[in-house]
Amino acid sequence: MLAKEGQARVRSPLEGVRVLDLSQGAAGPIAAMMLGEYGADVIKVDPPGGEWGRKLGPPFIGDQAAAYLGMNRNKRSIVVDLKRTSGREVLASLAGVCDVVLESFRPGVLDRLGFSYETLVSERPEIIWCSITAFGQDGPWREKPGVDGIVQAMSGIMSVTGEPDGAPVKVGVPAADTVAGLVASQGVLLALLVRQATGLGQRVDASLLDSMLMFQTVPWSMFQASGKSPGRQGSAAPYSAPNEAFPTQDGHIMVAAYWPDRWRKFTEVIERPELADDGRFSDLAQRVANRNQLHQELSVIFEKAPTDYWVKKLEGSDVVCAKIYDYESLAKEGHLDNEERFPVLYHPTLGRMPGVGMPAKLSATPARIQRAAPLPGEHTVEILTDVAGVSGDLVKQWLSEGVIEQLEQANG
Secondary structure: OOOOOOOOOOOOOOOOOEEEEOOOOOHHHHHHHHHHHOOOEEEEEEOOOOOHHHHOOOOEEOOEEHHHHHHOOOEEEEEEOOOOHHHHHHHHHHHOOOOEEEEOOOOOHHHHOOOOHHHHHHHOOOOEEEEEEOOOOOOOOOOOOOOHHHHHHHHOHHHHOOOOOOOOOOOOOOHHHHHHHHHHHHHHHHHHHHHHHHOOOOEEEEEHHHHHHHHOHHHHHHHHHHOOOOOOOOOOEOOEOOEEEEEOOOOEEEEEOOOHHHHHHHHHHOOOHHHHHOOOOOOHHHHHHOHHHHHHHHHHHHOOOOHHHHHHHHHOOOOEEEEOOOHHHHHOOHHHOOOOOOOOEEEOOOEEEOOOOOOOOOOOOOOOOOOOOOOOOOOHHHHHHHHOOOOHHHHHHHHHHOOEEOOHHHHO
16 A cells, blocks of 8 residues: 555565566566565566557556556666667666566577576576566477467366356456466565575576466366366356355355355255255265256245345355455445555556555555556666666667657656
8 A cells, every 4th residue: 555644664575675577468567566565676677669568458548558557556667679789788787786687578588689597697696587488488388479368278277167068268357467477476585585595596487377277276186186177167166066156036146055064054044954955965075966956956046036135144144155246346345445455546647547455464564555657768767877877978878879768758
């Protein structure tokens, strides 16, 4: 959340750590944003015109994608043309004053640009280099291009998402990108802990594919034990029942009443106690095996009354259940009317910025938004002069040659 006026300043966990963010899209920007929220100074390197994620819309705020603005707060932006020799000199000057390099190029791209981990670590053994790729640094898929949807398709998750008789369905959010961003930020934090003890950095590799495999730990563990894919189960779970959505008179309700004591209590609340001893549903294994029949029995019951009626009735007997929310209805709930969950921040030219809070709540050193997402080149000159210590004459030369770009509005 934003620090309030008059509030005592607390040192952030990553204060003093500087991150050079070369990533684009979603996974890398999310990782860097999280590091920045816990105190790291994040320098975002944009290509001329800005990274492609800035156009990832609609919707837009000004000419910047709302999705981009949500993933890139807590950063300063410098525009550098890395295809030019002088651009690589700019990059080297920045890398020399950073603790972490975060990049999301395909394997080998930065090597061909003359900027590699091997070269940098030989000069600065304390550097931490985090690479985010689609499929990892090794293996037959190493150089395959991949974005969130492609990795969802190739990770198996689309085979377990959707209705049993329906077509494969993507998770409705960029799950591969988001989980990879979390994994990458965790890897950087672990590497920083090791460096604190040894003085040495290391390479951190995070791939969208490996992140999605970890995300599917439960179904993959089941597959490894049985040799059978869980398949698509709709809203249900392959290991428990009832644990799914049921239609009501005016919508749907999610019910999780699969523990033995909860199952019996549930049947009493819905006034069908005989189901608890029905041979088809008497224990968890039978309920999973006869899930379709159970679903039909319960749907007939739930369709007789509205969702709110059932939620109140079931919760009154401590049966776990929930109304199924969409974003519009959820945004109206008081539980979410909280600055930590949806912080409000403003950009001097774009106005109000969208934001979602950090999930880890630290009581002594909470996450703090440092700044709104930057426009491309908004901080070019200040980064080079104040951070990298580059002379004003050289900065002017690079500007005149088009090697770097400075946003005019940022000067005014």
